[in-house]
Amino acid sequence: MTNPKFQIGEKVYHITPESDQGVVLDCTFSMRKGYWLYLVTFGPEKDSMDYYEDELSTSKTF
Structure with a gap:
């Protein structure tokens, strides 16, 4: 199992x-598929969604 790229919080x-800043709420590793999935929220009025590692960054994309 690989270490997660992002940590909870x-x-x-x-x-x-156009992405706002979000916060990682949870992360799950699929041993069968071999990847991490991250539950992220981008604000109290927005639904939390799952994202793959390659869909997230620690810095804003311009």
């Missing part, structure tokens, strides 16, 4: 330029 951005 870490601030992240979606890779789209």
Whole structure:
């Protein structure tokens, strides 16, 4: 099993330029598929969603 790229509570951005800052709420590793999935919220009025590692970044994309 690989270590997660992001930790619970870490601030992240979606890779789209218009992304707000989000927070990782949970992370799950699929041993069968071999990847991490991150539950991220981008604000109290927005639904939390699952994202793959390559969809998230610690810095904003411009």
